Amino acid sequence: MNCIFCEIAGRRSDASIVYEGDRVMAFMDIRPWTSGHLLVVPTRHATGLADLDPADGAAVFAVGQRIATALRNGPMRTEGVNLFLADGVAAGQEVFHVHLHVVPRTAGDGFGLRGVPSSPSRIALDQTAGVIRSSLT
Structure with missing residues (x-):
């Protein structure tokens, strides 16, 4: 398997790391939508949400929430934050390792x-x- 996010989590590829824990790593996106845009990834590979360990998913969201709070309360003057996770090609997923985008927002940022x-x-x-309820397992 050739996964850039696994390479980053394993410290075999460069990244500008913001947070590192047992289950999760956060690093700057190399193609940011806004200044400060970063990614939160589980350190264990999961191609999509169906493959994601629920504890890893909880950790990804908790770290995303913590970073969003830091962005709002810190010196970057962030007015809002979008959290975005694409699951599958139709949803816009480009790297097939689950990742949560944390996107700082300001008025008129485009x-x-x-x-x-x-x-x-x-x-x-x-x-x-x-229909959705009947599909829940």
């Missing part, structure tokens, strides 16, 4: 989510909820 929300009926929402 980054944002684009899309047009729909307005389904309550019946349609209830039907979709039932």
Whole structure:
């Protein structure tokens, strides 16, 4: 397996590390959407969410939350933070090792989510909820 995030977590590739723990590492994104954009990854490989150990997932989110708080309260003058995780090609995943983007935001920074929300009926929402509910294991 040739995974750049495994290489970084194993200290075999360079990265600008922000946080390192037993389950999780956080480092600067080399193609940032905004200044301070970083990634939080589990140190153990997981291609997607279905492969992710729940304890590793909890650690990824906890570290992401901790870093987001530091960004908001620190000297970077971050006005907001987006947390973004893409799971699968259709969702925009490019590196197939689970990673949480932590994106500092300021007014007018040019980054944002684009899309047009729909307005389904309550019946349609209830039907979709039932389909998802029946898929939970």
